[in-house]
Amino acid sequence: MPNNNIRSYAGAGINYTIFFKDKTSSQFTSTMDAALGGGVTSTDVSVDGAFGLVAQAGVDIDINKDWCLNLDVKYIDLDTTATIQVNGADAATVDFDLNPLVIGTRL
Numbered sequence: 063m064p065n066n067n068i069r070s071y072a073g074a075g076i077n078y079t080i081f082f083k084d085k086t087s088s089q090f091t092s093t094m095d096a097a098l099g100g101g102v103t104s105t106d107v108s109v110d111g112a113f114g115l116v117a118q119a120g121v122d123i124d125i126n127k128d129w130c131l132n133l134d135v136k137y138i139d140l141d142t143t144a145t146i147q148v149n150g151a152d153a154a155t156v157d158f159d160l161n162p163l164v165i166g167t168r169l
């Protein structure tokens with residue numbers, strides 16, 4: 063219905079997510095130091111980028127002949143791995159699901 067003032071859509075696809083600025087807090091480092099009996103001077107975390115499935119639904123609403131308002135909802139099914147380092151050595155690897163619901167609007 064390209065000539066209607068309101069056009070809905072749905073879709074599915076593949077998403078790739080890159081994680082950046084992943085870091086631990088000083089509180090985490092202190093907690094690890096206490097739990098390991100001292101000697102922990104630094105902690106770090108890295109999260110692997112990952113592919114995931116995505117489903118989307120939305121609507122475009124014409125404001126005038128040149129502009130429209132878009133509303134959409136996306137669900138991303140993402141599984142990834144985080145690696146925690148203590149004093150520069152890998153201490154733990156954690157697999158986890160990250161499944162955000164992303165709601166957006168734009169003109």
